[in-house]
Amino acid sequence: MLSDPFFAGPGLDRADALRAHPGRISELARRPDARLLLWKEGAPALDEEGRLQWAVVEDDPPLFLGLDGEVPHFSSLPPGNVPIDGRAHFGLLAELHASDAPIFAAALSLANWHRRHGFCSVCGSATTPNRGGWSRACASCSGEHYPRADPVVILLVEHDGRLLLGRQPQYPPQRFSALAGFVEPGETIEAAVARELFEEAGISVRDVTYLASQPWPFPSTLMIGAICTADSDSLTIDYDELDDARWFSRADVEAALAGDPSAPFLPPPRFAIARTLLDRWVAGVARTAA
Ligand SMILES: [Zn+2]
Numbered sequence: 001m002l003s004d005p006f007f008a009g010p011g012l013d014r015a016d017a018l019r020a021h022p023g024r025i026s027e028l029a030r031r032p033d034a035r036l037l038l039w040k041e042g043a044p045a046l047d048e049e050g051r052l053q054w055a056v057v058e059d060d061p062p063l064f065l066g067l068d069g070e071v072p073h074f075s076s077l078p079p080g081n082v083p084i085d086g087r088a089h090f091g092l093l094a095e096l097h098a099s100d101a102p103i104f105a106a107a108l109s110l111a112n113w114h115r116r117h118g119f120c121s122v123c124g125s126a127t128t129p130n131r132g133g134w135s136r137a138c139a140s141c142s143g144e145h146y147p148r149a150d151p152v153v154i155l156l157v158e159h160d161g162r163l164l165l166g167r168q169p170q171y172p173p174q175r176f177s178a179l180a181g182f183v184e185p186g187e188t189i190e191a192a193v194a195r196e197l198f199e200e201a202g203i204s205v206r207d208v209t210y211l212a213s214q215p216w217p218f219p220s221t222l223m224i225g226a227i228c229t230a231d232s233d234s235l236t237i238d239y240d241e242l243d244d245a246r247w248f249s250r251a252d253v254e255a256a257l258a259g260d261p262s263a264p265f266l267p268p269p270r271f272a273i274a275r276t277l278l279d280r281w282v283a284g285v286a287r288t289a290a
Contacts, residue, residue, distance in 0.1 A: 003098075003279075005214035005225070006271040011102030012066030012073055019131040025064050028072035029057050035071060036061055037107055039078035043092055044104050050097040052104060062114075064132030065107055075107050075133075077114055087170065089218070093271045101271070105217040110134070112219040113147040121145060149215070149222040153192045154180035156227040156277050156286060157205060163253060163281065164201065164230065165265065166237075166245035176246070176256075176265040178274040180223070193228055201245050202236025205229060211286055214273035223273045227286050254282050 018024050028034060035054035038045040045053040054073070061074035096104055110133060117136055120127050125140035136145045155178055157164035165176035181196035183189065190208045197205050205228040214223040237245050248256075248264065255263035257278060268274040280286045 003276070005212050005223075005273045005276040006093075006098060007101045007105040007215045007217070008213070009099075009102040011106055012068055014066040015064075016134075019064065019134050022132075025132050026060050028064070029060050029074060031072060032056075033071050035073050037065065037073065037075040037103075039076070039111075042078060043089060044107055046092065046095055046097075050095040050100070052100045062129040062133050063107070063110055064134075065103065065110075073103070075111065077129075078111055090269065090271075094269065096271070102215075105215045108217040109149070109215065109220040110147055112217065116219070117145060147220065149220050151183040151189075151192075151222050151224055152180050152216075153183060153189055153196060154178050154223050154225050154273060154277070155193055155197065156211070156225075156281055157197060157201075157203070157230050158227065159230040159233045159247065162233070162247040162249055163278075164203075164235075164245060164247055166200065167243040168241075169243050171243070172266065174266040175268065176244075176248070177268040177272065178225075178277055179242075179245070180274075183224075189224055189226065193226060197228075197230075200238050200241050202238075203234070204231045206231065211277060211280065212273065214276070216273075225273050225277045227277075227281075250282065253278055257282060 034057040036057045038053040038055055047053050057074055061076050063075040065073040065075055114129060118126060120138035120141060120143050122143045123138065123141040125138050127136035127138045127145065130137040130144065134147065166179045167176050179196065179200055181192065183192040193208050194205060197203050208226050208228040211225040211227055213225060216223050233247055235245055252264050256265050256267045267278060277286065
């Protein structure tokens with residue numbers, strides 16, 4: 001059975017109904033089994049097995065992450081800078097246990113959001129955490145602001161049994177991955193796919209089909225994986241965006257995923273949804289071009 005994307009999964013019961021009741025959240029924080037997430041260098045701290053580290057709760061932490069069964073889980077707002085660039089933390093992500101990844105993603109995204117939204121976007125006054133940390137309230141204008149996720153489309157593009165992959169300038173040598181881009185306001189997912197691929201590779205595509213999604217907490221992205229078919233294999237690459245883009249055969253992709261040293265490219269790491277999409281493509285779970 002194929003694994004889900006890293007960071008995907010239910011994580012904790014977010015217990016939304018409790019968020020409007022600060023007294024009940026305070027009672028939960030006083031339970032002897034309540035857990036407080038530990039942070040290290042701006043990211044949730046991991047033990048030697050890649051599991052999240054927790055401590056006993058001592059006062060009212062600002063972030064109520066949710067419940068595991070009846071056990072409440074909290075976080076403080078970590079001091080210092082919270083990472084917003086995942087590349088600086090690939091070592092940490094390589095160690096992170098998959099079963100803790102959804103909680104890691106939620107806590108890091110939420111902490112990132114609080115650190116970057118200390119002031120009201122309506123009137124400019126300082127805001128304070130509200131609803132167990134799942135909003136910020138402005139006392140001056142009574143505005144309430146909620147954490148956001150920014151949608152990004154990430155794409156398997158097929159043509160005649162081959163797959164289009166690209167290299168961004170910051171990738172390690174030889175790495176190729178799925179092309180991706182932010183969905184802009186007013187766009188559908190399908191329109192964003194068509195625009196990104198035309199901008200970056202000069203191709204027109206059709207038959208866009210959703211495959212899978214993944215939260216990416218740097219700072220707070222929702223990766224939306226899709227597959228589509230290119231009308232032609234003729235590329236016009238935007239070298240301001242990409243170092244390179246090429247078509248790869250199924251054998252090429254299989255060799256890369258198998259770690260074959262003679263493979264023509266290095267695949268994305270296991271915690272990237274692009275890797276999940278490639279795994280599914282070679283397994284025949286993603287559809288293939290007619
Ligand atoms: Zn305000």
